[in-house]
Amino acid sequence: MEQINVKINTETGRIDKVLSDLLKEHSRSQIQQWVKENHVKVNGEIIRSNYKVKAADEIVITIPEPEELDIQAENIPLEIVYEDDDVLVINKPQGMVVHPSAGHSHGTLVNALLYHIKDLSSINGVIRPGIVHRIDKDTSGLLMVAKNDHAHVALAEQLKDKTSLRKYVALVHGEISHDKGEINAPIGRSKNDRKMQAVIEGGKSAVTHFEVLERFEGFTLVQLQLETGRTHQIRVHMKYIGYPVAGDPLYGPRKTLKGNGQFLHAQMLGFKHPTTGQMMVFEAPLPELFEKTLDDLRNND
Known part of the structure; x- marks a missing residue:
């Protein structure tokens, strides 16, 4: 097993945060997991996850075999x-x-x-x-x-x-009158149904930006950009403002367009390459069924 030895000088704060700042190659969530599984000792003693480091602390991390x-x-x-x-x-x-x-x-x-x-x-x-x-x-x-x-x-x-790029395209119920907007509403687990998320007081911060691409009778095609990445974020936010995603079995109306689930597509993805630092942007065309549905709406079929 590999061991990592860390001597604390002037750093302060929770051990998971301090270690993730010092050990850039390991994520905070990974360090939290090691603490939880008793793979981290401070001055020879196993510590709790809320331990706050002190000057001269000697930390030993025993990395378990995968x-x-x-x-x-x-x-x-x-x-x-x-x-x-x-x-x-x-x-x-x-x-x-x-x-x-x-x-x-x-x-x-x-x-x-x-x-x-x-x-x-x-x-x-x-x-x-x-x-x-x-x-x-x-x-x-x-x-x-x-x-x-x-x-x-x-x-x-x-x-x-929030430096990566994530843009989606969605077909939603209703005709959105304004061309663009921002939804800033906290999301957490629904108190009425544990399978669902909802906009709730005390939920995690969630921000979605949207722009209208095309309008149809009874529907709107929108592009959405995520600023945060909460579970079901787009689906919850669009329902919250009264324009649920078409075909959504959890958050949309029962009578909707024929399909195999929500008409929601992660169209664009961009990030800095982890080694070269080069910005890379990728785009994926809409699925065939999504495109056919849009053509049907354009033709009022």
Whole structure:
């Protein structure tokens, strides 16, 4: 097992924050997990996660051996938009779950990645190797995947610092009269239904920007840019302002357009390459069914 030794000089604060500032190659969430699993000792003693470091503290981190992946690799076709030694960009089809969970142990993006890609970052453990961020099962479009821990930390920091670019296209119910707007409303778990998120007092900060692309009878096509990345953020925010995403089984009306879930597509993804620092921007066309639905609306079919 690898060990990391850290001597505290003048740093103060919670141990996870101090260590993540000092050890740039390891994320704060990874350090929190090591503390939780008793892999971090201060002055020879196991500490709690809220421990505040003091001058002259001697910290030893014993990095555990990576767990053997017990998720089955599956030969599922993947649309790889870009790949190098550090990152992948995947165009995920609608209907594919990103990572295994209860009830979804097979057929996920992770199952496919394990088959097609030799190396993936280990920061998110055996269930979500390489996964830096996710999109919902019935949302299509672009995802970035990390092939090593250095890349994972760099990409995750960009998400945290709001410097990455994520633009979506959605077809929503109703005709939005203004051309653009910003939705700034906190999101948390719904008190009425644990499966749903909602705009609630005390929720996590969530900001979505939108711009109208095209209007139809009873519907509007919008482009949305995420400033934050809360669970179901676009779907919750659009429902909140009265324009739910068409086809959304959780947040939309029951009578809607025919499809396989919400008409929501992660169209554009941009980030600074974790090694070169070059800004990279990728774009994925709308799925065929999405395009056909728009054509039908244009023709009033």
